[in-house]
Amino acid sequence: MSADVELDHVTIRFGEFTAVKDANLKIEDGEFFSFLGPSGCGKTTILRAVSGFLEPSDGEVRIGGKNMRGIGPNKRPTALIFQNLALFPLMSVADNIAFGLEVRGVGKAERRKRADELLDLIALDGQGDKKVGELSGGQKQRVAIARALAVEPKVLLLDEPLSALDLKLRQHMRTELRAIQQRVGITFIYITHDQGEALTMSDRIAVMSQGVVQQIGTGSEVYENSQTAFVASFVGENNPFTGKVAAVDGQHALIDTSFGRLRGRNLRGLSAGSEAMLFVRPESLGLVNGQGAADNVIESTVLHSEFEGSFFSVFLRGDGGKDIVMSMTNSGNLPEFHEGAAARVGFRADRAVVLPVGEVADE
Amino acid sequence: MTGFFQRNGIAISTYLILAVVFWVVLMIVLPQAYMLDFSFRNNLPPAKIGGPEDVYTLSNYRYLVFGSPGSADAFNYLHLQVFLRTIIASIFVTLIDFALCYPIAYYIAQVAKGGFARSMILLLILPFWVNEILRAFSFRILFGTSGVINAVLQSLGIVDQPIDFLRADVALYAGLSYAYILLMVFPLYNAIESLDHNQIEAARDLGSPWWRIHWRVVMPHAKPGIASGCTLVFMLSAGALAAPQILGGPSSLWFTQIIYRWFNTGGNWPQGAAYAIVLLLACLVFVLAVMRLFKISLGEIAR
Ligand SMILES: Nc1ncnc2c1ncn2[C@@H]1O[C@H](COP(=O)(O)OP(=O)(O)OP(=O)(O)O)[C@@H](O)[C@H]1O
Ligand SMILES: [Mg+2]
Numbered sequence: 001m002s003a004d005v006e007l008d009h010v011t012i013r014f015g016e017f018t019a020v021k022d023a024n025l026k027i028e029d030g031e032f033f034s035f036l037g038p039s040g041c042g043k044t045t046i047l048r049a050v051s052g053f054l055e056p057s058d059g060e061v062r063i064g065g066k067n068m069r070g071i072g073p074n075k076r077p078t079a080l081i082f083q084n085l086a087l088f089p090l091m092s093v094a095d096n097i098a099f100g101l102e103v104r105g106v107g108k109a110e111r112r113k114r115a116d117e118l119l120d121l122i123a124l125d126g127q128g129d130k131k132v133g134e135l136s137g138g139q140k141q142r143v144a145i146a147r148a149l150a151v152e153p154k155v156l157l158l159d160e161p162l163s164a165l166d167l168k169l170r171q172h173m174r175t176e177l178r179a180i181q182q183r184v185g186i187t188f189i190y191i192t193h194d195q196g197e198a199l200t201m202s203d204r205i206a207v208m209s210q211g212v213v214q215q216i217g218t219g220s221e222v223y224e225n226s227q228t229a230f231v232a233s234f235v236g237e238n239n240p241f242t243g244k245v246a247a248v249d250g251q252h253a254l255i256d257t258s259f260g261r262l263r264g265r266n267l268r269g270l271s272a273g274s275e276a277m278l279f280v281r282p283e284s285l286g287l288v289n290g291q292g293a294a295d296n297v298i299e300s301t302v303l304h305s306e307f308e309g310s311f312f313s314v315f316l317r318g319d320g321g322k323d324i325v326m327s328m329t330n331s332g333n334l335p336e337f338h339e340g341a342a343a344r345v346g347f348r349a350d351r352a353v354v355l356p357v358g359e360v361a362d363e
Numbered sequence: 364m365t366g367f368f369q370r371n372g373i374a375i376s377t378y379l380i381l382a383v384v385f386w387v388v389l390m391i392v393l394p395q396a397y398m399l400d401f402s403f404r405n406n407l408p409p410a411k412i413g414g415p416e417d418v419y420t421l422s423n424y425r426y427l428v429f430g431s432p433g434s435a436d437a438f439n440y441l442h443l444q445v446f447l448r449t450i451i452a453s454i455f456v457t458l459i460d461f462a463l464c465y466p467i468a469y470y471i472a473q474v475a476k477g478g479f480a481r482s483m484i485l486l487l488i489l490p491f492w493v494n495e496i497l498r499a500f501s502f503r504i505l506f507g508t509s510g511v512i513n514a515v516l517q518s519l520g521i522v523d524q525p526i527d528f529l530r531a532d533v534a535l536y537a538g539l540s541y542a543y544i545l546l547m548v549f550p551l552y553n554a555i556e557s558l559d560h561n562q563i564e565a566a567r568d569l570g571s572p573w574w575r576i577h578w579r580v581v582m583p584h585a586k587p588g589i590a591s592g593c594t595l596v597f598m599l600s601a602g603a604l605a606a607p608q609i610l611g612g613p614s615s616l617w618f619t620q621i622i623y624r625w626f627n628t629g630g631n632w633p634q635g636a637a638y639a640i641v642l643l644l645a646c647l648v649f650v651l652a653v654m655r656l657f658k659i660s661l662g663e664i665a666r
Contacts, residue, residue, distance in 0.1 A: 051568060074570045086561035090583045099579070100569035151569055 002029040002064050003077060003154030003187050005050060010059035012045050019045045021211045022059070027189060027204075032181050034190040036198040037208030038234070038361060043191040044083070046208075047157050050189065051080045063155065078155045079148035083163065085140055087132045093143055094119070094128030100151035118146040121180070138169045145180060155187040162197065174200050195235050199223065207231045209359060225267060226353060232279040234361035239285070239324050241278045242357065245270050253354040258320035262296045264352030275357040282313065284351035285326035287335065287343065294346030300324060305337040316343055402637035406630075423637035442621060442638075449618035450645065452536070453600035459540045460547040460596050461589070468551035469581065473560060487548060499538055499609040506534035506610075530612040538610040539600050546599065547592040554588025555581060587663035594650050601646050618642055 005027040012020040020042045027033040035043045048054045049061055052073035061068045063077060073080070079100075088096050095102075097118050098111040106114070112128075119125050122142035127135075135143065141161060148156055158177075162170045178201045181188045192198050198205045199219040206216045207230070215227045226232035233240060243257035253266035255276050264278045280296075288294050300316040303323070309330070314337050316324045326345055328334060337343070368376045403419045411417065427446075430439035467487075471480045490498070505511050506528035513525040528534045558581060566576045582589065607617030622642070625635030654661070 053564060053568075073564070073568045074572070078568075080565070080568045082561045082565060084559070084561055086559060086565040088562060088566075088580060091579075099566070099571070102579075103566075103569060103571045103575060147569070 004029045004064065005033075005155055005187060005189065006060075006062040006065075007046070007050075008060040008062060010046070010049060010056040010061060012042070012049055012054065013057040019211050020049070020056075023213050024059075025206060025213060025216055027187060030185055030187055032178065032188045032190065032201055032203045034192060034198040034202040034205045035208055036192055036195055036205050036235070038193055041208045042211040043193075043208060044159055045211075047080065047159055047189065047191055050155070051078050051157050052076045077153055078157055079151055079153035080157045081144050081148050081159065081161050083159045083161070085144040085161070085164075087140060087144055087147070089132050091132070092128065093124070093130050093132060093135065096132060096143055097128070097146045097150050099147060104151070114150060115146075118150055121149070121183070122146045137165050138173060141165065141173060142176070145177075149180075149184060153186065155189060156181075158188065158190045160192055162192075163194075170197075177201060199235075207235060209234070209361070226279065226355070227267060229277050229279070229355050229358035229360050232277075232353060232355060237282050237325060238279045239282065240360060241280075241320075241322070243276060243278070245272050245274050245276045245354070247272055252349050255354055258322065259298050259318055260320070262352070263349040264296075264354040265350060267353050268355055270354060270356060276354050277357055277360075278352055278354050280347050280352040282325045282327040283311075283329075284347045285324070285345050286328070286347065288346040289344075295349035296352070297344060297346040298324065300343050300345060302337045302339055302341045302343050304339055312337075314343075316345065398636045399640060401633045402640050404633045406633050423634050424641070426634065427638060427641060442618075445616045445621060446618050446642070446645075448615070449601055449642075450649065452532075452539075452617075453597050456536060456539045456543070456600040457593050457597045459536065460544055461593060463540065464544060464547040464551055464592070465589075468548050469555055469577075472552050472556035473558070473563065473581075484552075487545060491545060495542065495605050496609070498542065499606050502534055502538045502541070502610055503529070506537065527612075529610065530614070532612055532615055534610040535607060535612070535615070538606045539603060542603070542606055543596040543599050546595040550588040550592035550595070551585060552588075554585035558584045586657065586659060590654060590657065590659045590663065593653075597650065598646055601642065 007023045007025050010020060010023045011018065023046060035046060037043055045054070049056050050063075050068075052068065052071060052075070055069060068076060088099065091099070094112060094115040097115040098106075101111045101114055115128055116125070119128055122145060124139060124142060124146075127139075132140065132143070144161065145156075161177075162173050165173060174197060177188075177190075190198070190201065199222075202219060204216060204218055205222050207214045207222060209230045215222055215231045217225070222231060222235050226235065226238075229240070232238050241255070241257040241259060241262060243255040243262070245253050246256045246261060247254045248266055248271060249263075251265055252263050253270055253276065254261050254263050255278050257278065262278050264280070270276055286294070288297050298318050298320070300318040303315040303317050305315065306313040307330075308327075311330055312328045312334060314326045314328065316326060318324050324345070371379065402423055403421070405416060405418070405420055405422065407414075407417060427439055427442055430436055430442075467483075471483050475483065493501075503510070507513070508525040508527055508529075510528075512528070513522075516522045517525065528537075562580055562584075563576055566580045567573075571579070602619060603617065604619045604623060607620055611617060611620075618638070619642070622635050622638045625631045625638060629635070
């Protein structure tokens with residue numbers, strides 16, 4: 001049985017409140033798929049609908065083409081890794097891992113063998129007799145993964161599993177998780193509010209806001225071709241400019257802002273006269289020397305700059321009265337930015353997107 | 364110790380220590396020591412106390428086991444039987460209470476959170492504002508041959524002759540179980556409530572049927588609560604007096620009733636003290652043995 005997961009117009013309501021609105025998407029077999037969105041946007045709710053802890057109010061969840069309505073979490077080919085892991089503290093590590101097998105009536109010796117194999121997989125060999133409390137945060141994390149994998153699920157669901165770890169470990173576990181997924185080859189559905197996690201690990205990402213799936217695509221699609229103002233502002237850093245579309249020129253739209261007329265890709269096919277926002281990423285901005293060949297030029301003053309090692313962040317106050325962030329890679333011969341100095345920055349139209357006005361994620 | 368004084372101040376520390384010492388010595392150790400002493404003495408009229416006959420003896424204990432020296436039987440069958448029956452019946456009452464309370468406690472603690480759970484707890488507590496005697500007698504009314512239950516059964520045509528629930532000890536079991544139900548519910552509730560609900564869901568997600576979730580996740584977590592609830596109910600049932608007196612059948616005695624008779628109508632305090640000590644020790648040994656069996660330490664019960 002293939003294990004693609006389909007959400008067919010899934011809506012989930014709690015009383016009057018709609019937590020998920022008309023989610024409609026298909027996750028392919030063997031894909032690493034992430035739901036990315038701020039706290040409270042309905043990510044856990046979607047995951048619980050896939051795992052069977054709640055039923056959608058409308059629509060269908062299908063796994064391998066089979067409608068899952070009425071099938072409880074203990075009968076679905078999914079395994080869930082909880083936000084707080086929910087390991088069983090009174091059982092040994094091996095018993096935790098083998099719990100799903102115990103439930104399935106697998107004999108003791110066989111259980112132990114499987115547990116040891118999984119302990120190998122998560123690089124905790126020989127630690128099966130430890131108590132859960134004796135493990136470090138990252139080790140617990142891996143035990144939770146092993147416990148879920150032991151039941152050989154078709155789909156592994158992970159609810160912000162790294163959020164409790166410190167930064168270093170989190171970054172290490174990203175690589176680890178991705179590696180485990182490639183080894184076992186099953187579908188992973190991963191939930192996070194951390195865009196770094198989503199971008200580094202996922203095959204595709206669904207960006208959510210307030211219960212609505214805003215955009216689905218690969219990391220670079222979501223980042224480069226954001227389809228809504230929310231996605232543009234939530235995924236990575238972005239400089240927004242609000243204005244009105246003055247004209248449409250082939251693939252581009254020209255938008256009148258307080259900085260004058262700016263040009264960007266007209267991804268959503270806006271027509272002249274509509275309210276719009278132009279987004280340009282800090283790394284797409286650059287200094288314009290002399291006459292300047294850039295499509296868009298903004299006159300500004302340097303507020304301050306921050307050295308971040310591999311790159312510089314320069315904070316500018318535009319003449320249009322708005323703060324702009326520009327980042328420049330540290331190539332070794334960067335110009336100096338003196339506070340109060342005038343700076344002419346610009347960007348290519350192809351590096352900016354013009355989108356309909358909409359909700360913007362707050363930093 | 365100095366840390367204790369520094370933390371709480373001299374006055375409060377002294378008070379705390381005195382209060383605890385007072386509690387332990389005056390309320391627990393002294394009276395029991397007196398009882399213990401009593402149990403090894405002969406039953407003498409006041410005039411002879413301190414006289415040559417006032418010596419320590421095992422006769423009171425011997426009486427419980429072997430009966431009076433002149434009797435025909437080798438053992439004191441009647442009292443031993445009552446003793447055994449009291450212990451076994453108390454185990455039953457404990458099991459009944461556990462079976463009744465575990466689902467309730469689980470429901471309130473894990474399923475119905477919030478307002479509904481609170482009102483259920485209130486409903487459980489309210490009946491206990493009625494005092495014990497009144498409750499016991501109301502059970503007589505409920506279970507009597509002309510009581511409510513028999514009336515309903517007869518009017519429904521389920522039985523034609525009223526059932527004698529009192530003689531069959533149904534009323535006694537029901538009354539005792541009911542009397543100590545709160546002592547079971549609350550420790551269970553406390554223990555189950557502290558279980559992370561995600562663990563239950565994790566077990567379910569891994570494919571576990573409901574009974575295994577309880578067996579492997581909920582009950583192990585609630586073990587200290589189960590132990591303290593069962594200990595309380597067992598000890599109090601074995602030591603109950605009012606309910607057996609009022610609800611017990613005419614032919615079935617509770618061990619406490621025999622003790623009561625020694626002290627009261629029999630006027631034989633040393634004999635009563637010996638019986639009471641035996642009951643106390645038997646209960647303690649039994650409880651400790653069961654705790655040992657289930658690998659529970661005393662510290663966990665007090666948690
Ligand atoms: N059982 C419930 N009853 C009522 N409202 C709920 C319930 N579960 C979730 N909600 C609401 O649905 C919304 C989405 O919740 P959800 O837990 O899915 O958010 P989330 O995206 O996982 O957030 P976080 O990143 O903080 O975990 C929230 O506003 C929440 O209050
Ligand atoms: Mg969540």
